[in-house]
Structures are given as C-alpha cells and as structure tokens.
Amino acid sequence: MILIVGGAGYIGSHVNKVLNENGYDTLILDNFSYGHHELIPGADVIEGDLGDGELLDKIFQDYPISGVMHFAAFTYVGESVTHPIRYYHNNTTNTLNLLQSMIKNKVKNFIFSSTCAVYGVPEKIPLTENHPLNPINPYGRSKLMVEEMLRDFSRAYDFNYISLRYFNAAGATPDAKTGEWHQPETHLIPLILDAALGVRDRISIFGTDYPTPDGTCIRDYIHVLDLAQAHIKAMEYLEKNNKSQIFNLGNGQGFSVREVIECCRKVTGEDIQVEEENRRLGDPPVLLGSSKKAEELLGWKVEWVELEDIIATAWKWHKKLYADYK
Ligand code: UFG
Structure with missing residues (x-):
C-alpha cells in the first residue's frame, strides 16, 4: 500500500x-x-x-x-x-x-x-x-x-x-472527471481559461521585458x-x-506566456483579452528541462506532447469545474 x-x-x-x-x-x-x-x-x-x-x-x-x-x-x-x-x-x-x-x-x-x-x-x-x-x-x-x-x-x-x-x-483527465483546482488560482493556464469562460475580464501578462524572443517568460508545460x-x-x-x-x-518544449495565451485562444475559440503588467516577484525568465535521465533510467516518456492537446483537456475540465463545483 x-x-x-x-x-x-x-x-x-x-x-x-x-x-x-x-x-x-x-x-x-x-x-x-x-x-x-x-x-x-x-x-x-x-x-x-x-x-x-x-x-x-x-x-x-x-x-x-x-x-x-x-x-x-x-x-x-x-x-x-x-x-x-x-x-x-x-x-x-x-x-x-x-x-x-x-x-x-x-x-x-x-x-x-x-x-x-x-x-x-x-x-x-x-x-x-x-x-x-x-x-x-x-x-x-x-x-x-x-x-x-x-x-x-x-x-x-x-x-x-x-x-x-x-x-x-x-491539463486534466480527458474525461474531465479531475483536473486543476486551486483556491486561490494563480497559475497561468487556468487563469487564461477563466478569461475564456468570461469569469474574469482579461489575463495579465506579468512582465514583457524578459530576455526571451517575445519578452514574456518561457515555461515547460x-x-x-x-x-x-x-x-x-x-x-x-x-x-x-x-x-x-x-x-x-518536463515536456522538453518551452512556451512563452504569449504563446500559451494564443494556444488557449485556438483551443477555446474565444478572443481572450490581455493586459501587460510588471514582472511578478521570483519568476525566472526561462524554465525548460531535459528529462533524458528519466527516459533512460525509468523507461518513461511523455505521451502528451502537444500543448494544444494538454490545454484541450484543461479546457474541458475547466468548464465542468465551474458548472459543477464553483
Ligand atoms: N503568469 C502571467 N499571468 C498570470 C499568471 C502567470 O503572466 O496571471 C506567468 C508567470 O509570471 C510565469 C508563467 O506565467 O512566467 C507561469 O506561471 P505559473 O504561476 O503558472 O507557474 P510558475 O512557473 O510560476 O510556477 C509553477 C508552480 C510551481 C513550480 C513552477 C516551476 O506553481 O510550483 O511552476 O516552474 F515550481
């Protein structure tokens, strides 16, 4: 056990x-x-x-x-x-x-x-x-x-x-029985989905002057x-x-905050409003990992490769979360 x-x-x-x-x-x-x-x-x-x-x-x-x-x-x-x-x-x-x-x-x-x-x-x-x-x-x-x-x-x-x-x-289970549910919610993807659902007006982008191609933080989802x-x-x-x-x-791929928002627009079909704000305390500009060691020693491999597919599961769950629980 x-x-x-x-x-x-x-x-x-x-x-x-x-x-x-x-x-x-x-x-x-x-x-x-x-x-x-x-x-x-x-x-x-x-x-x-x-x-x-x-x-x-x-x-x-x-x-x-x-x-x-x-x-x-x-x-x-x-x-x-x-x-x-x-x-x-x-x-x-x-x-x-x-x-x-x-x-x-x-x-x-x-x-x-x-x-x-x-x-x-x-x-x-x-x-x-x-x-x-x-x-x-x-x-x-x-x-x-x-x-x-x-x-x-x-x-x-x-x-x-x-x-x-x-x-x-x-992400969430594809059947939307379980998923991300934080109170308060501070994470990027569920907050963007809140904006897509209309339970908040817009998503804030924390920092647009990072040393990354579009100026926003890159993460590995x-x-x-x-x-x-x-x-x-x-x-x-x-x-x-x-x-x-x-x-x-990790997934081994990096997406900027702007790219994640764009992907959420595609998945939800909603026109998500953004607001550019100052940097949030404690955020590194880029976090992107190699999981080669886990692949080699554990025989593990990522199955959910595409950000769009990951967000699609999160979106299905997010709608259910508000319909049933929030
Ligand atoms: N972000 C925004 N707007 C928001 C929320 C987040 O621009 O409204 C940005 C953040 O500044 C950051 C990125 O989106 O650059 C991702 O932020 P999250 O809060 O979703 O995730 P974090 O990367 O800060 O933190 C998460 C987990 C931690 C974990 C960390 C590792 O909360 O437990 O990932 O990167 F350690």
Whole structure:
C-alpha cells in the first residue's frame, strides 16, 4: 500500500487515480487546506496534518505502507516571497516530520515532489539534473532543503528516495472527471481559461521585458497524467533497485506566456483579452528541462506532447469545474 500525502490536491489526486488504475492500493493523508474531496471519489482517506507525528506513527503502524509519495506542499511562488515562514514550515519542517516517522517505522521508499524552481535562473538550457542549484525564491529553497535532507538520510539510514523535479504541471483527465483546482488560482493556464469562460475580464501578462524572443517568460508545460505515470515508474525503480535518484520531469518544449495565451485562444475559440503588467516577484525568465535521465533510467516518456492537446483537456475540465463545483 502506498501512502499519498497531499493526495487530494491537483497532482496527488491524479497520481492516486493512476496508481489505482494500475492495481496499487493507496491511502491518502490530507489536511484539506487546499485539497478537494471531489477529486478523490471512493479513495481511502485520513484527514490529518503532517505536523502530527503521533498520527503519522499510527498510520505506519496500522497500515502495510511500503512507500510514501509526498505532494503536500504550498506552491505559490509569489506568496513564498512575501510569507516565507509558511513555506519553510509547511514544505520543509513538516516534511522532516514525515521523514522522521518513516525512518522510525522502517518505511524506506519515498517519492518527493520537487520542482524545477530549485535551479533558479538557468545558466544553460535545457536544464539537466546536474545544473547548479540556486533557487531565487523561498518556495524553491524550501524544496531544495528537503532534497539536501534526503541525500543525508539516504546515506545514514536504510532509506531510499526519488526526487522528481516537476516543470509546469498542466491539463486534466480527458474525461474531465479531475483536473486543476486551486483556491486561490494563480497559475497561468487556468487563469487564461477563466478569461475564456468570461469569469474574469482579461489575463495579465506579468512582465514583457524578459530576455526571451517575445519578452514574456518561457515555461515547460507537462501533462499531469505524464507526471502520474512517472511516479509509478519511480516507485517501481525504488522497489527494484534500492537506489536514490533525482529526475527532471518536463515536456522538453518551452512556451512563452504569449504563446500559451494564443494556444488557449485556438483551443477555446474565444478572443481572450490581455493586459501587460510588471514582472511578478521570483519568476525566472526561462524554465525548460531535459528529462533524458528519466527516459533512460525509468523507461518513461511523455505521451502528451502537444500543448494544444494538454490545454484541450484543461479546457474541458475547466468548464465542468465551474458548472459543477464553483
Ligand atoms: N503568469 C502571467 N499571468 C498570470 C499568471 C502567470 O503572466 O496571471 C506567468 C508567470 O509570471 C510565469 C508563467 O506565467 O512566467 C507561469 O506561471 P505559473 O504561476 O503558472 O507557474 P510558475 O512557473 O510560476 O510556477 C509553477 C508552480 C510551481 C513550480 C513552477 C516551476 O506553481 O510550483 O511552476 O516552474 F515550481
């Protein structure tokens, strides 16, 4: 049985679903500060907090947990700059608590949701796992600190991990049963789709003077179901090889903010209004990754290659989100 911490959130809920479809038993631990019950129908769930060491010990004693996947993090880059304590507390301290309990209870396989934000401003594109780590926001630093703990723990204890450095997760299941649902929403694609749906007037472009061809930030958008598949491969790798690893998970293609807006216009057929604004704090100009290492060692490959297809799944879900839940 796999414990999915933060399994009611965007990425965790999709990983839970794909694990179940592949025959894995799962148990979700979530405090529902950001998660949604609607994203995990029928799942086994414990409502509780990562800061609660006694609860964690009890879970490891009561359930046959063979591995843990950890998604329970705050991910608002801008907020991490203005409220860093929240990020170090939730993303770093609470993860230490989880790791302590795992080690105490002899649960040795751990998959960590890391981020390309650990690299900071790229010196070389595409980013590979051995690129220098110089995060430029507290969010990235809060995750990098965990990666450093993981490295030390795997050397000292009977404990192995895989750290997955996600690029920009996007999309939804093609049947639109689950998808991206953040409250508040700050991510580019759902906000553009809000404008397409008419629930907001326009999309703001944060910064048009970046050193990129059209002046707006470039990101690597990867479908959430491709991320989910990588988690399964990563857990299989840990079970088979007993060896810790770090992998980038990206699509390998970069799209500027203006290009993403244009693609959303095409997918939705709506004329989306834009407003050019100042840069947002903590944004690197380009984040674009090579996932070659994951392809080679995990035998994983991106299936959702086209941004248009990724956005089409997000659009179908987005309409349902407003019709049924918001
Ligand atoms: N952007 C806009 N207007 C908006 C929202 C975003 O121009 O209204 C821009 C941002 O400035 C950025 C790009 O669109 O340049 C993408 O922004 P997102 O907020 O969608 O995503 P981020 O790249 O900031 O962050 C996301 C996740 C992080 C993760 C990071 C890695 O939230 O957890 O991707 O790139 F670490």
